[in-house]
Amino acid sequence: xxxxxxxxxxxxxxxxxxxxxxxxxxxxxxxxxxxxxxxxxxxxxxxxxxxxxxxxxxxxxxxxxxxxxxxxxxxxxxxxxxxxxxxxxxxxxxxxxxxxxxxxxxxxxxxxxxxxxxxxxxxxxxxxxxxxxxxxxxxxxxxxxxxxxxxxxxxxxxxxxxxxxxxxxxxxxxxxxxxxxxxxxxxxxxxxxxxxxxxxxxxxxxxxxxxxxxxxxxxxxxxxxxxxxxxxxxxxxxxxxxxxxxxxxxxxxxxxxxxxxxxxxxxxxxxxxxxxxxxxxxxxxxxxxxxxxxxxxxxxxxxxxxxxxxxxxxxxxxxxxxxxxxxxxxxxxxxxxxxxxxxxxxxxxxxxxxxxxxxxxxxxxxxxxxxxxxxxxxxxxxxxxxxxxxxxxxxxxxxxxxxxxxxxxxxxxxxxxxxxxxxxxxxxxxxxxxxxxxxxxxxxxxxxxxxxxxxxxxxxxxxxxxxxxxxxxxxxxxxxxxxxxxxxxxxxxxxxxxxxxxxxxxxxxxxxxxxxxxxxxxxxxxxxxxxxxxxxxxxxxxxxxxxxxxxxxxxxxxxxxxxxxxxxxxxxxxxxxxxxxxxxxxxxxxxxxxxxxxxxxxxxxxxxxxxxxxxxxxxxxxxxxxxxxxxxxxxxxxxxxxxxxxxxxxxxxxxxxxxxxxxxxxxxxxxxxxxxxxxxxxxxxxxxxxxxxxxxxxxxxxxxxxxxxxxxxxxxxxxxxxxxxxxxxxxxxxxxxxxxxxxxxxxxxxxxxxxxxxxxxxxxxxxxxxxxxxxxxxxxxxxxxxxxxxxxxxxxxxxxxxxxxxxxxxxxxxx
Numbered sequence: 001x002x003x004x005x006x007x008x009x010x011x012x013x014x015x016x017x018x019x020x021x022x023x024x025x026x027x028x029x030x031x032x033x034x035x036x037x038x039x040x041x042x043x044x045x046x047x048x049x050x051x052x053x054x055x056x057x058x059x060x061x062x063x064x065x066x067x068x069x070x071x072x073x074x075x076x077x078x079x080x081x082x083x084x085x086x087x088x089x090x091x092x093x094x095x096x097x098x099x100x101x102x103x104x105x106x107x108x109x110x111x112x113x114x115x116x117x118x119x120x121x122x123x124x125x126x127x128x129x130x131x132x133x134x135x136x137x138x139x140x141x142x143x144x145x146x147x148x149x150x151x152x153x154x155x156x157x158x159x160x161x162x163x164x165x166x167x168x169x170x171x172x173x174x175x176x177x178x179x180x181x182x183x184x185x186x187x188x189x190x191x192x193x194x195x196x197x198x199x200x201x202x203x204x205x206x207x208x209x210x211x212x213x214x215x216x217x218x219x220x221x222x223x224x225x226x227x228x229x230x231x232x233x234x235x236x237x238x239x240x241x242x243x244x245x246x247x248x249x250x251x252x253x254x255x256x257x258x259x260x261x262x263x264x265x266x267x268x269x270x271x272x273x274x275x276x277x278x279x280x281x282x283x284x285x286x287x288x289x290x291x292x293x294x295x296x297x298x299x300x301x302x303x304x305x306x307x308x309x310x311x312x313x314x315x316x317x318x319x320x321x322x323x324x325x326x327x328x329x330x331x332x333x334x335x336x337x338x339x340x341x342x343x344x345x346x347x348x349x350x351x352x353x354x355x356x357x358x359x360x361x362x363x364x365x366x367x368x369x370x371x372x373x374x375x376x377x378x379x380x381x382x383x384x385x386x387x388x389x390x391x392x393x394x395x396x397x398x399x400x401x402x403x404x405x406x407x408x409x410x411x412x413x414x415x416x417x418x419x420x421x422x423x424x425x426x427x428x429x430x431x432x433x434x435x436x437x438x439x440x441x442x443x444x445x446x447x448x449x450x451x452x453x454x455x456x457x458x459x460x461x462x463x464x465x466x467x468x469x470x471x472x473x474x475x476x477x478x479x480x481x482x483x484x485x486x487x488x489x490x491x492x493x494x495x496x497x498x499x500x501x502x503x504x505x506x507x508x509x510x511x512x513x514x515x516x517x518x519x520x521x522x523x524x525x526x527x528x529x530x531x532x533x534x535x536x537x538x539x540x541x542x543x544x545x546x547x548x549x550x551x552x553x554x555x556x557x558x559x560x561x562x563x564x565x566x567x568x569x570x571x572x573x574x575x576x577x578x579x580x581x582x583x584x585x586x587x588x589x590x591x592x593x594x595x596x597x598x599x600x601x602x603x604x605x606x607x608x609x610x611x612x613x614x615x616x617x618x619x620x621x622x623x624x625x626x627x628x629x630x631x632x633x634x635x636x637x638x639x640x641x642x643x644x645x646x647x648x649x650x651x652x653x654x655x656x657x658x659x660x661x662x663x664x665x666x667x668x669x670x671x672x673x674x675x676x677x678x679x680x681x682x683x684x685x686x687x688x689x690x691x692x693x694x695x696x697x698x699x700x701x702x703x704x705x706x707x708x709x710x711x712x713x714x715x716x717x718x719x720x721x722x723x724x725x726x727x728x729x730x731x732x733x734x735x736x737x738x739x740x741x742x743x744x745x746x747x748x749x750x751x752x753x754x755x756x757x758x759x760x761x762x763x764x765x766x767x768x769x770x771x772x773x774x775x776x777x778x779x780x781x782x783x784x785x786x787x788x789x790x791x792x793x794x795x796x797x798x799x800x801x802x803x804x805x806x807x808x809x810x811x812x813x814x815x
Contacts, residue, residue: 001714001716001721002716002717003535004528004531004717004718004719004720005714005715005716005717005718005719005720005721006720006721007492007645007720007721008492008495008557008559009557009559010559010560011492011720012487012488012491012492012497012498013485013488013489013492013647013648013720013722014645014646014647014648014649014720015488015648015649016648016649016650017484017488017498017648017650017651018484018650019479019481019484019651019654020481020483020484020487020503021232021477021483025479030232031231031232032185032188032204032231032232032233032234033185033188033189033190033202033203033204033230033231033265034185034188034190034263034265036190036202036231037190037261037263040190040192040261040263041261042260042261043190043260043261043262043263044073044111044112044113044254044258044260044261044262044263045111045112045113045114045115045117045118045262045263045264046076046109046110046111046118046250046251046254046262046263046264047109047110047112047115047118047119047121047122048106048108048109048110048122048266048270048274049075049106049107049108049109049110049122049125049127050104050105050106050107050122050270050273050274051100051103051104051105051106051107051127051129052103052104052681052684053100053103053129053131053134053682053683054100054102054103054134054136054343054344054682054683054684055099055100055101055102055131055132055133055134055343055683056099056100056129056130056131056132057098057099057100057129057130057132058097058098058099058100058107058127058128058129059128059129059130060126060127060128061077061107061108061125061126061127061128062125062126062127063075063077063108063125065124065125065126066110066121066122066124066125067121068124069112069117069120069121069124070117071112071113071114071116071117071118071121072110072111072112072117072118072120072121073111073112073113073258073260074110074111074254074257074258075108075109075110075111075121075125076096076108076109076110076111076250076253076254076257077096077108078094078095078096078098080253080257081095081096081218081253082219082220082256083216083217083218083219083220083221084217084218084220085218086217086218087214087218087245087246087249088214088242088245088246088309088310088311089210089214089242090309090310090311092309092310093246093309093311093346095218095246095249095250096108099132100129101308101309101343102307102308102343102344102345102683103273103343103344103681103682103683103684103685104270104273104274104345104684104685105274105308106274107127108122108125108127109122109250109254109264110122110125111254111258111262134343134682134683135340135341135342135343136342136343136344136674136675136676136682136683137342137674137676138175138280138281138282138303138305138340138342139175139282140342141303141305141340141341141342142282142303142340146340146341146342147338147339147340147341148306148310148339148341149306149310149313149314149317149338149339150314150317150339150603151336151337151338151339152317152318152321152336152337152603152606153334153335153336153337153606154321154322154333154334154335154336154337154393154394154606155333155334155393155606156330156331156332156333156393156394156395157297157331157332157333158332159297159298159299159332159333159334161297161332162288162296162297162331162332163286163288163296163297163299163332165288165290165296165297166288166289166290166296166297167289167290167291168288168289168290168291168369168372168373169286169287169288169289170286170287170288170289170365170368170369170372171284171285171286171287172284172285172365172368173282173283173284173285174282174283174285174361174364174365174758175280175281175282175283176280176281176283176357176360176757176758176759177280177666177670177671177672177758177759178277178278178279178280178305178347178672179277179278179350179665179666179670179672180272180277180278180670180672180687180693181235181236181237181238181239181275181277181278181350182235182690182693182695183233183234183235183236183237183239183240183478184234184235185204185233185234185235186265186266186267186268186270186271187204187240187243187244187247187264187265187266187271187274187275188203188204188247188263188264188265188266189201189202189203189204189244189247189248189250189251189252189263189264189265190202190203190251190261190262190263190264191215191248191251191252191254191255191261191262192255192260192261192262193255193256193259197225198225198226198227199215199219199221199225199226199227199252199255199256200226200227200229201215201226201227201228201229201248201251201252202228202229202230202231203228203229203230203244203247203248204230204233204234204236204240204244205228205230205233205240205244205245205248205476206230206233206236206238206240206241206244206476206478206516206517206518207240207241207242207244207245207476207514207515207516207517207518208228208229208230208474208476208506208507208508208514209228209474209508209512209513209514209515210242210245210516211228211244211245211248212226212227212228212508213245214245214246214248214249215228215245215248215249215252218249218252218253219249219252219253219256223508226252226508227507227508227509228248228507228508229505229506229507229508230476230477230505230506230507231505232476232477232478232479232505233476233477233478233479234478234479235478235479236476236478236479236517237350237351237478237662238278238348238349238350238351238353238518239275239276239348239349239350240478241312241348241349241516241518242311242312242348242349243275243276243311243346243348247264247266248264250262250264251263251264268688268689268690269688269689272685272687272688272689272693273345273684273685273688274345275345275348276307276311276345276346276347276348277345277347277348277350277672278347278350278356278357278666279304279305279306279313279316279317279347279350279354279357280304280305280347280672281302281303281304281305281320281357281360281361282302282303282340283300283301283302283303283361284300284301285298285299285300285301285361285365286298286299286300287299287365287369289369289373292383293373293375293379293380293383293384294383294384295328295329295330295331295384296331296332297330297331297332297333298324298330298332298333298334298335298362299333299334299335300324300333300334300335300336300361301335301336301337301338302317302320302321302324302335302336302337302338302357302358302361303337303338303339303340304316304317304320304337304338304339304340304347304354304357305340305342305344305347306339306340306341306342306346306347307341307342307344307345307346307347308341308342308343308344308345308346309346310339310346311346311347311348312348312349312353313339313346313347314339315353315354315450315451316347316349316353316354316357317337317338317339317354318337318354318450318603318606319353319354319355319358319446319450320337320354320355320357320358321335321337321358321394321606322355322358322392322394322446322450322610322611323354323355323356323358323359323444323445323446324358324359324361324362324393325362325392325393325444326358326359326362326363326442326443326444326731327381327384327385327386327404327442327443327444327616328362328366328381328384328385328386329384329385329386329387329390330393333393335393343683344674344683349518351659351662351726351727351730352445352727352730352731353518353519353727355445355446355727355731356663356666356730356731359443359445359731359734360667360731360734360758363441363734363737363738364756364758366380366381366384367439367737367738367741367754367756368753368754368755369753371745371750371751371752371753371754372753374751377439377738377742378439378440381440381441381442382405382408385401385404385405385408385442386398386401386404386444387401388401388402394606394607394608394610395607395608395609396446396608396609396610396611397609398444398614399613399614400613400614400616403616403642403710403713404442404444404616404618406710407442407616407617407618407640407641407642407710408440408442408618410618410640410708410710411440411618411619411620411638411639411640412440412620414638414640414706414708415620415636415638415706417438417440417620420438420622421438424436424437424438424622428746432627433626433627433628434624434625434626434627435624435625435627435743435744435746435747436622436623436624436625436635436743436746437622437623437625437738437739437740437741437742437743437744437745437746438620438621438622438623438739438742439620439621439735439736439738439739439741439742440618440619440620440735441618441619441731441732441734441735441738442616442617442618443615443616443617443618443619443641443728443729443731443732443734444614444615444616445520445614445615445727445728445731446610446611446613446614447519447520447521447524447611447612447613447614447615447723447724448519448521448524448596448599448610448611448612449515449518449519449521449610450601450603450610451601452599452600452601452610454515454516454519455515455521455525455595455596455599455612456515456525456593456594456595456596457473457474457475457514457515457524457525457526457527457528457529457593457594458473458474458511458512458513458514458526458529458591458592458593458594459471459472459473459474459511459526459529459530459532459533459591459592459593460472460473460510460511460533460589460590460591460592461490461530461533461534461537461589461590461592462588462589463537463578463588463589464578464588465578465579465582465588466575466578466579467496467500467574467575467577467578467579468500468501468502469490469494469496469500469501469502470501470502470503470504471486471487471490471501471502471503471504471530471533472503472504472506472507472510472511473486473503473506473511473526473529473530474506474511474514474515474525474526474529475506475514475517475522475523475525475526476506476517476522477506478517480522480651480655480726481648481651481654481655482517482522482523482526483503484648484651485523485527485647485648485651486503486523486526486527486530487501487503488647488648489527489530489531489534489647489719489720490530490531490534492720493530493531493534493535493538494534494537494538494558495538495557495558495559495560495561495574496558496560496561496574497560497561500561500574519727520615520724520725520726520727520728521596521724522724522726523647523719523722523724523725524596524612524718524719524722524724525594525596527647527719527720527722528592528594528718528719529592529593529594530592531592531594531719531720532592532593532594533590533591533592534590534592535592536590536592537588537589537590538558539553540581540586540587540588541558541563541577541578541581541586542556542558542563543586544577544580544581544584544586545558545563545572545577546565548563548572548577548580549563549564549565549568549570549571549572550565550570551565551566551568551570555567558574558577561573561574561575562574563577596612597717598612598717599611599612612717612718613715613717613718613723615641615642615643615723615724615725615728616641616642616710616728617639617640617641617642617656617728617729617731617732618639618640618641618732619637619638619639619660619732619733619734619735620636620637620638620639620735621634621636621637621702621733621735621736621738621739622634622635622636622637622739623635623736623739623740623743624743625740625743625744625765625769627747627769629762629766630761630762630763630764630765630766630767630768630769631762631765632740632743632762632765633703634664634700634701634702634703634736635702635703635704636702636703636704636705636706637660637702637704637705637706637735637736638706638708639656639660639706639707639708639729639732640708640709640710641656641707641708641709641710641725641728641729641732642709642710642713642723643656643709643710643713643722643723643724643725644713644714644715644718644721644722644723645713645714645715645720645721645722646709646722646725647719647720647722649709652709652725653707653709655725655726655729656707656709656725656729656732657705657707657729658729659725659726659727659728659729659730659732660729660730660732660733661696661700661701661733662696662730662733663729663730663731663732663733663734664696664700664733664736665695665696665700666730666733666759667733667734667736667737667758667759667760668700668736668737668740668759668760668761669694669695669696669700669759669761670693670694670695670759671687671693671694671759671761672685672687672693673685673686673687673692674686694761737756737758737760740756740760740765740768741754741756741768743765744756744765744768744769744771744772745772746772747769747772747773748771748772748773748774748775749775751775752771752772752775754768754771754772755768755771756768
């Protein structure tokens with residue numbers, strides 16, 4: 001086992017423990033970015049001037065009326081930018097636009113003594129637009145050929161030959177919704193300038209180094225003149241990877257121009273209307289199966305709704321293509337990706353980063369095609385699992401494929417699936433207007449950034465003369481427990497009790513050039529960097545201890561804060577060891593670094609091994625559906641998930657539970673709506689609050705929720721044998737959607753292929769039930785056209801929209 005993976009005796013990692021800030025969270029004493037204004041003197045408040053059209057050129061911007069409002073100090077416009085007027089890494093996001101690109105686009109910012117004065121001042125700014133045609137929906141963009149960015153294509157095998165060898169070929173289309181992050185803490189920044197003209201920005205950001213870079217180029221400064229700190233975030237989920245940069249730049253620009261601290265915090269409506277979402281997708285596909293139901297070929301086009309600018313849409317689409325296989329081997333595949341340009345806020349990273357969208361396509365295909373093949377969906381999925389020696393469509397060998405089946409079987413055993421299926425069948429026979437469904441789905445999710453350069457992490461660890469330890473690392477804390485794990489890693493590596501270690505806020509002047517806390521790689525990258533720094537310090541201290549104990553350094557062990565020599569009763573307390581090292585002029589600080597080895601990726605040909613390993617999981621969900629309304633409840637969920645050897649089991653189980661619920665929200669509840677009419681508010685987001693945007697709550701939680709972490713699952717080459725846990729559990733929620741499909745199908749005759757919209761709201765489930773009830777027209781059979789409920793989102797007009805799957809017979813010679 002590698003040094004990185006091996007755990008010492010009596011390690012602190014692997015011990016269940018609460019979040020390091022749990023007590024602060026529940027008592028309300030945890031500080032977030034916007035709380036810091038109460039500790040800052042003479043703060044100005046920033047408020048956006050938002051456009052009320054989806055698209056148009058700015059022909060006039062009159063700020064004088066705002067300056068006449070009592071308390072207004074300044075109005076920031078493009079004329080005030082000393083550097084580059086751009087808030088994005090692709091240079092396609094003007095901080096102060098000359099062309100409005102979406103409804104709610106900020107065209108100027110008002111600074112005032114109070115938030116209320118800033119609000120009134122923003123309302124007084126006069127904006128005139130020359131309105132232009134707008135593209136709001138994905139279908140409009142496709143029809144108008146409105147695309148931007150790269151168009152990757154993933155190829156493997158011989159697709160045409162694969163279809164020729166297929167006994168069954170099906171085609172279909174699937175459009176599914178985007179998702180709002182709805183983090184509890186909205187976007188926030190607090191900027192000030194010190195006496196040396198250094199800019200210091202407190203920002204709720206997942207990527208402080210990139211925030212620093214954007215702030216610097218907007219202000220025309222070098223990065224060493226800007227420091228960004230992230231104390232903690234009240235949620236991020238990917239929504240604070242790219243999008244905080246512009247808000248931080250506005251605050252910093254205001255501070256630089258006025259000489260006073262500037263606070264910017266979006267209210268909930270502003271955050272919803274100005275920030276991007278998870279990308280909604282449209283997928284068109286053709287799939288071939290052999291006579292036994294094994295996938296032979298897949299030809300698909302995935303179109304993502306990128307919004308008005310590129311943001312992270314290109315890597316999101318790339319990851320969607322890399323994950324369309326999920327747990328299934330596809331010998332012949334051609335999958336194309338493209339990004340639609342629409343007049344909406346620029347869509348961005350969201351937990352899973354395109355992976356959920358790609359995986360949802362194949363899981364929807366499996367759920368729709370299983371009845372057409374005369375197979376139980378569980379059986380169809382099992383027949384297509386990866387086996388030893390097989391590779392993904394982009395050429396990466398699938399390691400540990402046996403875990404896919406092992407976890408699947410463990411879920412079936414833990415959940416008593418066979419017995420419960422019989423119970424469900426009996427229940428459904430006895431209940432005409434209520435049906436239950438049960439489905440199992442799996443997850444295979446690649447861990448690492450697709451862009452190889454991002455797979456690096458840094459840390460700075462300081463030991464003080466009294467034996468206390470302070471760690472700094474490049475990751476940010478958004479509630480996911482990263483800091484808790486880093487404390488455990490440091491204490492374990494140094495061999496000291498946890499109370500000896502403290503963690504400092506993430507700052508760009510302590511650890512430079514960091515990657516975003518994203519791609520589920522926060523613990524992998526930063527944990528390995530912290531371990532590297534602590535290992536350096538430990539090696540130095542072992543030399544000192546060896547001298548004091550009269551032994552060789554290789555015979556000294558530091559355990560629970562005491563250095564001992566093997567085979568001897570001599571010992572030296574940690575505090576004494578550190579003090580001795582100081583007087584011997586031994587360096588008691590170390591910079592740690594880690595780069596993920598074994599990665600390579602050629603984006604041009606879309607081939608390589610972009611992932612360090614795959615996280616595996618499976619979930620079984622049981623639902624009950626009302627046939628009159630489509631309303632449903634989740635009765636039970638059983639999950640087995642692979643996190644390697646967990647760094648912090650309590651944290652990891654919480655991440656699995658939270659990810660699952662957030663995924664179920666995306667797939668079943670969260671229904672974003674825009675005004676798509678031709679009226680004056682075209683392009684306006686209609687679901688602007690929790691009152692109109694349905695989030696999962698306690699009532700949507702499973703009545704019985706069982707989460708098990710896979711045991712004896714050491715991951716070689718990862719920090720202390722652990723695996724990432726942030727994103728993969730979200731896709732376990734596919735089981736809920738597939739269970740709803742099964743329940744809807746139970747209202748009709750056997751062999752019915754049920755299409756189900758996403759999100760599968762009660763309305764959408766009702767239409768699926770109605771289609772299933774008319775199952776005589778939808779029975780399986782080669783050569784039949786199947787018309788089912790909407791694949792285009794929930795019905796908006798009270799009627800059931802239509803989509804279709806075609807099942808084509810292919811005659812094989814000798815068949």
